[in-house]
Amino acid sequence: MNTGSIEILAFGLVAIISGLFLLISLVGELAPNERHKWFLGIGLGAGIITFSLKVGLIALFSVYPGPILSMFPEQDYVRASSDTSPAADHILPARRVSYTWKALPNAAPYPPDNPPSDEKIALGKTLFFDKRLSADGTLACASCHEISIEKGGGDGLATSIGILGQLGPRNAPTVLNAAFQKVLFWDGRAGSLEEQALGPLVNPVEMGMPSLDSVVEQVRNIPEYQHAFREVFAIYPVVTIENIAKAIAAFERTLITPNSPYDRFVQGDSSALSDKQLRGMALFESTGCTLCHSGPNFSGASVFDGNTPYRIFPAFPNTEFETKYGLVEDRGVASTASKSDRGVWRIPSLRNVSRTAPYFHNGSVDSLEEAVRIMGHVQLNRTLSNSDIDDRSIQWSVNESQLRVSNNQALSDIEIKEIVAFLEALNGELPTPY
Numbered sequence: 001m002n003t004g005s006i007e008i009l010a011f012g013l014v015a016i017i018s019g020l021f022l023l024i025s026l027v028g029e030l031a032p033n034e035r036h037k038w039f040l041g042i043g044l045g046a047g048i049i050t051f052s053l054k055v056g057l058i059a060l061f062s063v064y065p066g067p068i069l070s071m072f073p074e075q076d077y078v079r080a081s082s083d084t085s086p087a088a089d090h091i092l093p094a095r096r097v098s099y100t101w102k103a104l105p106n107a108a109p110y111p112p113d114n115p116p117s118d119e120k121i122a123l124g125k126t127l128f129f130d131k132r133l134s135a136d137g138t139l140a141c142a143s144c145h146e147i148s149i150e151k152g153g154g155d156g157l158a159t160s161i162g163i164l165g166q167l168g169p170r171n172a173p174t175v176l177n178a179a180f181q182k183v184l185f186w187d188g189r190a191g192s193l194e195e196q197a198l199g200p201l202v203n204p205v206e207m208g209m210p211s212l213d214s215v216v217e218q219v220r221n222i223p224e225y226q227h228a229f230r231e232v233f234a235i236y237p238v239v240t241i242e243n244i245a246k247a248i249a250a251f252e253r254t255l256i257t258p259n260s261p262y263d264r265f266v267q268g269d270s271s272a273l274s275d276k277q278l279r280g281m282a283l284f285e286s287t288g289c290t291l292c293h294s295g296p297n298f299s300g301a302s303v304f305d306g307n308t309p310y311r312i313f314p315a316f317p318n319t320e321f322e323t324k325y326g327l328v329e330d331r332g333v334a335s336t337a338s339k340s341d342r343g344v345w346r347i348p349s350l351r352n353v354s355r356t357a358p359y360f361h362n363g364s365v366d367s368l369e370e371a372v373r374i375m376g377h378v379q380l381n382r383t384l385s386n387s388d389i390d391d392r393s394i395q396w397s398v399n400e401s402q403l404r405v406s407n408n409q410a411l412s413d414i415e416i417k418e419i420v421a422f423l424e425a426l427n428g429e430l431p432t433p434y
């Protein structure tokens with residue numbers, strides 16, 4: 001407490017004491033049977049007391065504003081009307097709430113019609129690695145989704161290469177923890193792993209099979225599969241496209257990576273994160289990354305989250321990054337709605353993200369640092385600067401005649417490195433080596 005606040009507090013106390021003193025002396029002056037004077041005295045004294053209490057409270061408030069303010073709910077965020085970005089509503093929270101961090105569960109949820117069993121998972125694994133499921137026998141699911149530290153469940157390429165060396169239009173996202181996502185693909189067009197698995201089999205620039213029937217035909221003709229499918233799916237016909245998808249999906253639900261340093265930290269091991277990673281974790285929240293990359297799977301599109309899985313990207317238009325990395329050429333979900341000139345995409349998970357370069361739907365960005373820099377700038381409107389001059393962002397709300405001040409508006413390279421260090425703490429234990 002500084003000298004100024006001691007003076008204010010002392011003034012408040014003196015005001016209260018002198019109020020009390022005045023009341024007592026007024027009452028003392030009165031004769032016992034002069035009732036009307038009693039009323040006058042009490043009325044006057046009460047007025048003086050209320051006034052002095054007010055003065056006292058004001059003094060208290062100016063000395064301890066924090067504890068007193070915290071007794072009341074915080075204000076809503078309001079976007080200053082000078083901000084014309086249509087994306088603004090998408091990215092600002094309605095209410096400032098403290099973010100609760102959660103660990104990844106040790107098992108993924110599964111739909112009631114596809115409960116896992118050891119045999120089903122083993123069958124799904126065989127299918128996942130089987131190149132005979134592609135038109136020219138050169139590609140399996142695992143060719144583009146390699147379960148290793150180096151590839152992190154993807155293929156390490158900007159965009160994938162399908163049969164006959166054809167270059168696909170999008171980057172292969174990791175299959176690791178895909179089991180926790182409620183919609184799949186960059187544009188979220190598949191509602192389950194079962195539905196998703198059918199896509200690549202017949203995609204001409206992926207496994208290129210002529211039709212789903214031809215996939216069934218191919219599997220039926222392989223004797224080991226006939227036996228395995230009978231074991232797992234008792235009801236005939238056992239080899240169907242639904243059952244192929246169910247087995248692959250059951251296997252994919254085992255491809256989860258709990259026990260990352262972050263998970264251990266959240267579960268109570270306070271030494272699991274380095275100081276730098278902890279600083280990054282705080283920045284991840286304060287910068288606003290958790291608005292979209294939220295929950296145990298670091299994605300608002302996961303089964304843990306009830307909100308919309310989609311967001312505009314890039315949310316703040318016309319940045320240098322947009323042209324440099326071709327971020328608006330493919331518009332994801334928005335491709336069909338011609339109104340928008342910017343893409344709408346499913347929020348990806350950030351688990352194991354340091355293992356899955358290059359980044360974004362078109363794989364145009366090689367370094368995680370650059371990806372974080374882009375996110376801070378195009379999704380959260382942060383400026384990028386290493387200077388330590390006043391970097392508050394100040395907005396004027398014309399309607400409410402109020403100033404909105406955000407601290408630490410600029411992201412520095414050091415802060416970006418801290419966020420990256422935190423993202424590295426999301427690397428979990430890979431599932432049993434394959």
Ligand code: HEC
Pocket residue numbers: 128139140141142143144145160161162163168170171172173174175178181183184185186187193196197198200201205206207248
């Ligand atoms: C030629 C490379 C290639 C092959 C082969 C391939 N994929 Fe993919 N996979 C991709 C690409 C590229 C995407 C993203 C496509 C998109 O979003 O439009 C993807 C997306 C996925 C996703 C969605 C992940 C997420 O986070 O949304 C899953 C799951 C997946 N593939 C599983 C499989 C399975 C199962 C197979 C085999 C049946 C398979 N893939 C075969 C390249 C491939």
Ligand code: HEC
Pocket residue numbers: 090091186284287288289290291292293310311312313315345346347348350353356358359360361362371372375376379380419
């Ligand atoms: C408004 C929602 C939103 C916010 C806020 C946001 N992101 Fe993202 N993030 C997305 C979307 C959507 C994508 C997918 C973009 C695409 O199409 O490639 C993405 C992609 C990413 C990727 C690339 C993932 C990959 O596998 O290629 C990284 C890394 C990332 N975000 C990190 C961050 C960080 C760090 C922050 C905070 C500085 C942040 N994001 C803030 C929505 C958001």
